[in-house]
Amino acid sequence: MTDVAAVSRKIVANVERVIVGKRRQIILALVSWFCDGHILLEDVPGVAKTMLARALAQSVGCTFKRIQCTPDLLPTDITGVSVFNQKTAEFEFRPGPIFTQILLVDEINRTTPRTQSALLEAMAEGRVTVDGVSYPLYRPFLVMATQNPIDHEGTFPLPEAQLDRFFMRFSLGYPTLDEELKMLELLELRHPIEELQAVVSPEEILLCQQAVRQVYVDIKVRRYLTEIVHLTRQCEELSLGASPRASLALFRGSQALAAVSGRNFVQPDDIKKLAVPILTHRLIVRPESRLRKRTAAVILEELLAEVPVPVLSAPPPKVV
Numbered sequence: 392m393t394d395v396a397a398v399s400r401k402i403v404a405n406v407e408r409v410i411v412g413k414r415r416q417i418i419l420a421l422v423s424w425f426c427d428g429h430i431l432l433e434d435v436p437g438v439a440k441t442m443l444a445r446a447l448a449q450s451v452g453c454t455f456k457r458i459q460c461t462p463d464l465l466p467t468d469i470t471g472v473s474v475f476n477q478k479t480a481e482f483e484f485r486p487g488p489i490f491t492q493i494l495l496v497d498e499i500n501r502t503t504p505r506t507q508s509a510l511l512e513a514m515a516e517g518r519v520t521v522d523g524v525s526y527p528l529y530r531p532f533l534v535m536a537t538q539n540p541i542d543h544e545g546t547f548p549l550p551e552a553q554l555d556r557f558f559m560r561f562s563l564g565y566p567t568l569d570e571e572l573k574m575l576e577l578l579e580l581r582h583p584i585e586e587l588q589a590v591v592s593p594e595e596i597l598l599c600q601q602a603v604r605q606v607y608v609d610i611k612v613r614r615y616l617t618e619i620v621h622l623t624r625q626c627e628e629l630s631l632g633a634s635p636r637a638s639l640a641l642f643r644g645s646q647a648l649a650a651v652s653g654r655n656f657v658q659p660d661d662i663k664k665l666a667v668p669i670l671t672h673r674l675i676v677r678p679e680s681r682l683r684k685r686t687a688a689v690i691l692e693e694l695l696a697e698v699p700v701p702v703l704s705a706p707p708p709k710v711v
Contacts, residue, residue, distance in 0.1 A: 412570035428558020452589035453492035466509035611701035631675035
């Protein structure tokens, strides 16, 4: 059985050579990856969103490609296109940048809904269909999409159905003063990303994805999770609550977080830690609540406080 916690420690320590003071976000990214999920990074420019994707790719020895979204980007620019070969008199498929292991989709809301939808099949099923032919993607496969929450001019907001496809959404945020001083010291001569080496293999990530599913989840924790999700559907301040896909994501995410923490069982605290990054982008706040400056995160935190936290008995003797 793969030691998920040991693999996680190696990756986190390696990525922290490049990104300073963002251990929580690095762990969230690993949790999503171990659940075979995808990430939406919503933050202002210049806070190392691209560096996080590159550092993860180099730490695991995965291939990395980047797509810069613009309004004139076409779906075939992402998936690839069939080109006629005059020598063989046949069409040949030329794969697009989506055929990689870690794909950074920069400013995803800058491109049209038609192009955004080109990612849906890849994110949901791990394959791409072009001209009626399905092509499997390389594994492990991770999409990290970014969007700027400040500048909305000329953007195409992601519809709710597409937001629901992202396993979690979080932001990196600005560094503290001490962290920024350390960053300046690291970047004084050269960027540390240039010397970053792989510390684990892609095969170990695949083994971790299998191992986290064996983490034990007590029936009390399962009920605690579902009570939170159902409460979002009954909340008067929300016009749309969390979907069953959100319940499954929170379930899988709590298993992965427990494994990353070195435990073979899920605690209620794992659910609380992941509720905001996994659920908030799936919730729609009513207009009258938005006028009162109420956000999905604030409403969810209040709902979490209403649900009684279960007390667990001793976990079964299982090893992850």
